[in-house]
Amino acid sequence: MAKTDTVLAQDAIAVIESFAPRSLAFSGDPVGLQVGRLNKPVHNIWLALDASPDVIEQAVGSQADLLITHHALLFRPLSRVDTSTVRGQAVAKALAHDLCVYSAHTNLDVADGGVNDVLAQLLGLRDVEILDRVQNERLRKLVVFVPESHHQEVMDAVCAAGAGHIGNYSSCTFNTPGQGTFLPLQGTNPFIGEAGKLERVQEVRLETVVPESKIEDVVRAMLSAHPYEEVAYDLYPLEIMGKAYGIGRVGQLPEPMRLLDFAKMCRAQLQLQHIRFGGAPDMNVRRVAVLGGSGGKWVHQAIAMGADVLVTSDTDHHLVAEAWQDGLAIVDATHSSLERPVLTRLKTELEQHLGERVSVTIANVNEDPYHWV
Numbered sequence: 001m002a003k004t005d006t007v008l009a010q011d012a013i014a015v016i017e018s019f020a021p022r023s024l025a026f027s028g029d030p031v032g033l034q035v036g037r038l039n040k041p042v043h044n045i046w047l048a049l050d051a052s053p054d055v056i057e058q059a060v061g062s063q064a065d066l067l068i069t070h071h072a073l074l075f076r077p078l079s080r081v082d083t084s085t086v087r088g089q090a091v092a093k094a095l096a097h098d099l100c101v102y103s104a105h106t107n108l109d110v111a112d113g114g115v116n117d118v119l120a121q122l123l124g125l126r127d128v129e130i131l132d133r134v135q136n137e138r139l140r141k142l143v144v145f146v147p148e149s150h151h152q153e154v155m156d157a158v159c160a161a162g163a164g165h166i167g168n169y170s171s172c173t174f175n176t177p178g179q180g181t182f183l184p185l186q187g188t189n190p191f192i193g194e195a196g197k198l199e200r201v202q203e204v205r206l207e208t209v210v211p212e213s214k215i216e217d218v219v220r221a222m223l224s225a226h227p228y229e230e231v232a233y234d235l236y237p238l239e240i241m242g243k244a245y246g247i248g249r250v251g252q253l254p255e256p257m258r259l260l261d262f263a264k265m266c267r268a269q270l271q272l273q274h275i276r277f278g279g280a281p282d283m284n285v286r287r288v289a290v291l292g293g294s295g296g297k298w299v300h301q302a303i304a305m306g307a308d309v310l311v312t313s314d315t316d317h318h319l320v321a322e323a324w325q326d327g328l329a330i331v332d333a334t335h336s337s338l339e340r341p342v343l344t345r346l347k348t349e350l351e352q353h354l355g356e357r358v359s360v361t362i363a364n365v366n367e368d369p370y371h372w373v
C-alpha cells in the first residue's frame with residue numbers, strides 16, 4: 001500500500017483483495033478492474049451491487065473516482081461498446097469521466113467475511129461452516145538463510161506479512177543454526193566479508209509455511225528485512241492443503257424457531273416488506289443454510305449438510321416443491337436483499353485501511369428489479 005497521501009485505485013482494490021483475493025473467484029467469472037486504470041488517484045469511492053446505468057450516472061454526477069460493485073459491468077462477453085445502447089453508454093460515460101469500475105463477485109461470495117458470512121451473522125447463526133467447499137488454499141514452504149544478527153527481524157517480517165499460520169496458530173517457524181559460505185565476486189558490495197575472499201558465517205535456516213496468496217508480500221518483506229545484497233532462499237510447492245474456502249454457509253440458530261417466525265425474522269433483518277417461503281409454517285427450524293444470490297443449485301448440498309431451511313433467492317416452483325418433499329424448507333428473499341449487507345463490510349474495510357484520505361458512499365438505489373404490489 002502506498003504510504004503517500006494519495007490513494008490510488010490499486011490501493012483501494014488491495015484492501016478488498018486482502019480478504020477477497022481474485023484467486024477465490026469461480027473460473028470464468030470476470031472479477032477485477034473492468035474499466036479504467038489501477039494508478040488513478042481516488043478520493044471518492046462508490047459501492048453498489050450493480051454497475052447499472054443508473055448507478056454510473058449517479059457516481060459520475062458525484063465526481064466518484066472508483067465504483068466497486070458485486071455484479072460485473074462487463075459480464076457476458078462484450079463484443080462491442082455500441083454507444084447507441086444503454087449499457088454501451090454506461091461504459092462510455094465511465095470512460096469519459098475517468099471513473100474506474102471494479103467488480104468483486106464470486107470471490108466476495110466465497111471470502112471470509114464476504115457475502116455469505118455477513119448473511120450468516122445477520123441471521124444470528126452460530127457454529128458457522130462452509131456449505132459447499134470450492135477450493136483449498138495452496139501452500140508453499142519458504143526457506144531463507146539469515147545471519148544470526150538479523151534472524152529475529154526477518155522472522156518477524158515474514159510472519160507479519162502472512163507467513164507461519166497453521167490452523168489457529170501464528171508465527172509457526174522452524175530454525176536450524178548452521179554455517180553458510182559465500183565468495184563475493186568482483187563488483188559486489190557484501191554486508192559481511194570482502195570481494196575475492198571466501199566467507200564462513202553463522203546463519204540460521206529459517207523455514208515456514210506461506211499461503212500462495214501471500215507469497216509476494218512475504219518475499220518482499222523478507223528481502224527488505226534481510227541484510228544481504230543477494231538473499232539465498234527457496235520456495236517449495238507443498239502437497240498438503242491449506243485453508244478451505246467455499247460458497248454458502250450453514251449454522252445453528254441459538255434456539256429452534258417455527259419456520260413462519262424464522263421467515264419473519266429474515267424479512268426484518270433483510271429490511272424487506274415481503275418474503276416468501278416453502279415448507280410447513282409450524283415446523284421447527286434450527287440448522288440454517290444461507291446462500292446469497294441465486295442458490296437453487298445448492299438445495300441438495302443444503303440437505304446433505306443437514307439444514308432444515310435454506311435462505312436464498314431466485315428459486316422456482318418445482319425447485320421449492322421438490323426441496324420441501326425432501327424435507328428442506330426454503331426462504332426465498334430478494335437477490336439484492338441478500339447481497340447488499342456486504343457493502344457495509346466493504347465500506348468499513350476501506351475506511352479502516354484508507355482513513356480520511358477517501359470518502360466511501362454506498363449508492364442509495366433500489367437494486368431489486370421487481371416491484372411488489
Ligand SMILES: [Zn+2]
Pocket residue numbers: 071292293294335339
Ligand atoms: Zn448476485
